[in-house]
Amino acid sequence: MRFRGPLIGLTVFMTVALTLGWLVYATLLREVSGSTTAYSAIFTDVYGLREGDDVRMAGVRVGRVQKIELVDNERARVDFVVQNDQKLYGNTIASVTYQNIVGQRYVGLSPGKSGGSAGNTVLAAGATIPVERTDPSFDVTTLLNGYEPLFSTLSPEQADNLTKGVIQSLQGDNASIVTLVSQTSTLTKAFAGRDQALGNAITSLNTVTGNLAQQNASLDKVLTQTRQMVSDLDSRRPELVSSAGSLAQTMRRLSKITNDVFPSLEEIITRQPGFTNHVVGIEPQYAFLGDNLPIVLKGLSRFYSEGAFINVYMCDLNLTGFFPGLNDVIPIIVNAATPGNVAQYTPRCRNMANG
Template identity: 30%
Template sequence: MEVSYKEEVSVGALVILGLVAFTLGMFWLTGRSIVSKGIGVDVVFKDVSGLKEGDPVRVSGVTKGRVARVHLDKVGKVIVTIQVSSDVRPHADASAAVASADFLGAKYVAYNPGAKDEPLAQGTPIPGVAEEQFADIASRAASNASQLIENVNRGLNPGQLAADLHNTLVVTQRGMKALSEASNGPMVQQTTQTLKTVQNVMARIDSVLGTRDAAASGRRLDTLTANLGQLSAHLAAATKSLNELLTTMNKGEGTLGRMATDTMLYKNLNATLAALSSLLTDLKERPGRYLTVKVF
C-alpha cells in the first residue's frame, strides 16, 4: 500500500518534534541553556576532582550559574569556564573552589565574586582550589589511627606489663617472708623491750596520780621524767635500727637484702630445699643405701 504525501509529512514532523524534545530534555537534564546567558568566567584548577559540564555554580549556597566547559590544558592545569548571573560579576579578588554536593560524588563550584571595587579584567582567569578528597582524608585518618594504636601497643605491651607485675609481686612476697622470718632478730627484741618500758612508765604514772603525798609525787615525777628520757632514747635507737635495716634491704646488702633482691639466691635456696627433701625421703624409704650395719 502506497503512503500518501500527507502521511509522509506527518511522520517527518513527528520525528523532528521528537528530536527537538530529546535535545531540549538533554539540555534541561544537564543544566545547560540553548541560549548563552550570563557572564563567562574562566577558572584555573590543578585538579577538578570529577567536575563536569552542567554542574551548578553556587554563591553562598545559592545556585547562580552552571559549568559551561571543562578543558584540560596540560597536566596540573584544568581550565573551567563557568556561566554566572550578571549580579555576581567577578571582581579582582574573585576565587572559586570545587566542592562536594553529597557523598555520592556530585560536585559543584563554590564561587566567590570578591569584594573589591575593581572589576576583573576581561579574559583574566581567576584562581581555583580543588577540595581535599574524602578518600584522602579517610586514608590519612586511618593511617593516623594505626600509628596511634601502634604507639599505644609499644608503650603498654600487655606481656611486658604482666611480667613486671609478676616480678613486683614476687619481690614483695619475698620481702614479707624475710621480715616474718626475722621476727626474733635484735631489732624486734629491742622494740619489744621498748614497749615493755612504755608499759612500766604508764603503770608508774597511774601510781603517781593515785598518791596524795606531794613530796613523794614530786620524787616519782622526777623518776618518771628520767624514765621518759630513757624511753625516748630507746625509741630513737629502735627507729634508727629500723631505718638502717630498710636501707640495707633496699641496697641488696646483708642476708635480708639479698633474699629480697637476689632472684638467683631465692632459686638456689628452693633448689637446695627440694634436693634435701628428696634425700630425706629416699633415706627413709631405702636406709640400706646410706647406712651399713656390720656385726662382728
C-alpha cells in the first residue's frame, strides 16, 4: 500500500512525458497528412536541400522530400511525396527554391508552359521529372556578397529592405522583383551622382602613381643601399654584439660612479643654508666675472692669434720700481736716445696699445 501513491505518480509522469515526446517528434518530423503519391526529379544542383524539407505548390505545403541521392556522378535525384489530391502534369516544373535567410530550401512545383498534350497528361505515381524541367539550386551567398559594396553605404534599415527584396524575389514574388529593380536603380543613380568625386580620386591616384614611376630609379637606389647597409650590419654582427656588451659594461660603471657621487651631491645641495641660497648670495661675483670675462678672453685670443702656440710680448715691463729715483731719470734718457726725442713702441706693441 505504501508504494501505490508513488507508482501512480510515476505512471502519470511517464504517460505525460511520452505523449509530449511524441508530439515533439511528430512536429519535427512534419509528416504529410493523408495519403501521398511518390515522385522523383533530376537536378543538376540541390545545394542546401535536405531530407524532410517541404514540397510546395503556390507556396502551400503539399508534400515532403524523402530522399536525396547522387546519380551518374553529376546529377542529384530527389524522391518526394505529394498529397493524392494534388496532381502533377507532364509540363510541371520542379525547382529548388530559397526559403529563408537561414539557408533552408524547398522543392517548388509549378505548371509549365500551357499548350500541347503534356499539359493535360497527369504524371503516373513514381514518375520522374527530367532534368530539362527542373531548376537547380544555387549558392545565395555568392549573390549577397555581390551586394557587399552597396551594403557598406546603406543604413541598416535600407540593407534589410534590400535583403528582404532579394529573398522574396528568389521565392518568385513578382512585386518584390519590381521593388528590387527599383531599389537597385536608385542605388545606381546615387553612385552615378558621385562620378565626379570618383573621377577626381582616380585622377589624383594616377598622378601619385606617375610620380612614383618617375622616382623609380631613386627608389631602386634607396632599396639597394638599404639592402647593402643591412648586409654590412649582418657581416659585422660579432662586432656589434661585442660593442653592445662593452656599452652595457660602460653603463654599469657609469651607474656605479653616479651611485658613489650622488651622496656627495646630495650633501652639497641639502647643506645649510642651502645650495640655491649660496648661489644667489654670490651674485656680485657673477656680475664681476661677466664684466671682465670678455676682456680676459680677448687677451687670451691674442696669445693664440698666430698658431697653436702662445706668443707673448713684454711691452709694458717696468723694472725701475725696484730702484727708487730712477722712475724720472730713465724716461728722460730713453727719450733723448730716441730719434725725435719721443720713445716709440715696436709695431706689435703699438697695435696692442691701440686695441
